Amino acid sequence: MTLLTYTPYDGSAKPFTIGLMPLDPARWIEPDADLGRYLDEKQRLLYDRRNDVFVSEAGSEHAQRECLDLLTTYLCEQHPAIYRRDGDTISAAGHSIDLADPSLPPLLKAGSLVADDLVIMRRKENGWHLVAGHVAFPSSWSLQEKFGRPMQAIHGDVPGFGEGTRNAVLITRIFDNLQVAQPVERMNWSVSTTKELSLRTSKHSRPPAATPPTLETRFARVERQTLRKLPVSGDILFTIRVYVDPIAAIANHPKASELALSFAAQLDALDEQQTAYKGLTHQKSELARQLRALADVASPA
Numbered sequence: 001m002t003l004l005t006y007t008p009y010d011g012s013a014k015p016f017t018i019g020l021m022p023l024d025p026a027r028w029i030e031p032d033a034d035l036g037r038y039l040d041e042k043q044r045l046l047y048d049r050r051n052d053v054f055v056s057e058a059g060s061e062h063a064q065r066e067c068l069d070l071l072t073t074y075l076c077e078q079h080p081a082i083y084r085r086d087g088d089t090i091s092a093a094g095h096s097i098d099l100a101d102p103s104l105p106p107l108l109k110a111g112s113l114v115a116d117d118l119v120i121m122r123r124k125e126n127g128w129h130l131v132a133g134h135v136a137f138p139s140s141w142s143l144q145e146k147f148g149r150p151m152q153a154i155h156g157d158v159p160g161f162g163e164g165t166r167n168a169v170l171i172t173r174i175f176d177n178l179q180v181a182q183p184v185e186r187m188n189w190s191v192s193t194t195k196e197l198s199l200r201t202s203k204h205s206r207p208p209a210a211t212p213p214t215l216e217t218r219f220a221r222v223e224r225q226t227l228r229k230l231p232v233s234g235d236i237l238f239t240i241r242v243y244v245d246p247i248a249a250i251a252n253h254p255k256a257s258e259l260a261l262s263f264a265a266q267l268d269a270l271d272e273q274q275t276a277y278k279g280l281t282h283q284k285s286e287l288a289r290q291l292r293a294l295a296d297v298a299s300p301a
Helices: 035-053 061-078 106-111 166-177 247-252 256-269 272-277 284-298
Strands: 054-056 084-086 089-092 095-098 117-124 127-134 184-192 219-229 236-246
Touching (some): 035 054, 035 095, 054 106, 061 084, 061 089, 061 106, 061 117, 061 127, 106 127, 117 166, 127 166, 236 247, 247 256, 247 284
Antiparallel strands (some): 054 127, 089 095, 117 127, 117 236, 184 219
16 A cells, blocks of 8 residues: 655644745655656646646746746756756656747646646735646646636635735735745645545535545545745745545554544544535544544554
8 A cells, every 4th residue: 555755634734724844945846756647647637628737827938937947957956867858858757848849838848847736926916926837736726717816815715814814914924035045845635535636626516425434435635835936037936746645544654543643633623614625524523533443453552
């Protein structure tokens, strides 16, 4: 069974908090053995539904190019065993990108090199706006619906993060004060009924799952998010790497009992509005019960 890469439901990342931490620039992007699978799926989605996974505002081209240049330099320097560059061609995991191809927007090229989704945010009069994005693997949201909107509107339906809230003000302040030399990261988690990487349909509009909630049929969907200020444009590059694992994989973790109890406690602590937002109204209690049962089995005798 899958070995878990990140487990923010261990209590290290509280739901519905900002939770930003300083990021070592050397750890910005973390390609792994799953890179080929993610790039294959991105390529398929671009072919089938390009307008759903890529958007860009006129005037964002220079920032897109800045992102592409920064990313290709980083990947070849930090991960030379995975990324190889030959002139204007960069290759990884069986995929090649022609950096000089004028028919492809720079951010589309950049997103086609990594498992992470990429979003460029720009400061305007009324806040930070999403001006370009290559998002193949959203977690129950639509790139087209968020495109061009300010951050407070993007987070409008998130409990405690809508316009006028303290968190909305704090996020704007954090974005305004982000330094080029100090990127940051945060972790987020949700529970999904599928292992699919791309979830464009809102969890609120999906019909209830036909299967009863079990740790084998529910998946921990973890997002590793980073924020990095681009030095020339002053825009902010937001990266999102999604990891999807069956919750039952916790049983293989060295601290399975501790992790299961923490996950159950995190579920228990969600209030009614937060539970509904995460799509857990009809399954939270049962999943928490099963996690505590897993902890009992996994605990040392």
